Amino acid sequence: xxxxxxxxxxxxxxxxxxxxxxxxxxxxxxxxxxxxxxxxxxxxxxxxxxxxxxxxxxxxxxxxxxxxxxxxxxxxxxxxxxxxxxxxxxxxxxxxxxxxxxxxxxxxxxxx
Amino acid sequence: xxxxxxxxxxxxxxxxxxxxxxxxxxxxxxxxxxxxxxxxxxxxxxxxxxxxxxxxxxxxxxxxxxxxxxxxxxxxxxxxxxxxxxxxxxxxxxxxxxxxxxxxxxxxxxxxxx
Numbered sequence: 065x066x067x068x069x070x071x072x073x074x075x076x077x078x079x080x081x082x083x084x085x086x087x088x089x090x091x092x093x094x095x096x097x098x099x100x101x102x103x104x105x106x107x108x109x110x111x112x113x114x115x116x117x118x119x120x121x122x123x124x125x126x127x128x129x130x131x132x133x134x135x136x137x138x139x140x141x142x143x144x145x146x147x148x149x150x151x152x153x154x155x156x157x158x159x160x161x162x163x164x165x166x167x168x169x170x171x172x173x174x175x176x
Numbered sequence: 177x178x179x180x181x182x183x184x185x186x187x188x189x190x191x192x193x194x195x196x197x198x199x200x201x202x203x204x205x206x207x208x209x210x211x212x213x214x215x216x217x218x219x220x221x222x223x224x225x226x227x228x229x230x231x232x233x234x235x236x237x238x239x240x241x242x243x244x245x246x247x248x249x250x251x252x253x254x255x256x257x258x259x260x261x262x263x264x265x266x267x268x269x270x271x272x273x274x275x276x277x278x279x280x281x282x283x284x285x286x287x288x289x290x
Contacts (some may be wrong), residue, residue, distance in 0.1 A: 107266075107280040114275060151217075163276065165209075167219040169217055
């Protein structure tokens with residue numbers, strides 16, 4: 065099946081730990097995105113990448129890092145510098161020249 | 177930055193009724209999109225309307241865009257219980273260079289009672 069796979073669905077992080085959220089797509093899309101969603105809120109852009117080995121900060125990049133070594137993969141690391149990481153994280157992708165963005169099913173991150 | 181503001185924040189209707197949600201935005205746009213999100217799930221794309229379009233239909237969905245007022249509305253006709261979800265508008269700002277960067281509103285939570 066074609067789509068975007070995020071893992072894990074649920075993740076717990078201790079204070080001071082870095083955690084990495086996985087995002088894989090088999091849609092052959094060039095662009096990939098990471099959004100954060102807080103309860104009852106809209107989505108805010110963390111990072112995006114339009115091509116392999118290149119990525120740009122979004123509106124709330126502080127405390128996060130990404131890599132884009134392969135077209136299919138765009139992992140997000142939530143570092144200990146992110147002071148309020150508890151949220152729902154959504155990965156998305158879009159084809160070249162396309163405006164429609166396709167989303168994964170999201171990952172819940174909770175700090176314990 | 178939150179570009180879109182949606183109204184109402186929550187809407188509760190009976191099955192069979194129509195549901196109308198509104199979205200306002202602040203800057204010029206290339207297009208405006210509507211997405212649906214079931215609780216705890218990812219977003220699903222519903223419809224895209226370009227800045228030079230005024231109205232678009234897709235099944236039971238009707239979207240209008242008024243660029244002079246910087247506003248859009250989503251109408252769901254003959255609603256069903258399965259339409260219960262949160263609905264988000266998202267804008268692609270003009271001059272964003274085809275990056276696909278979208279700015280989302282805070283959403284309208286729709287409950288359709290059977």
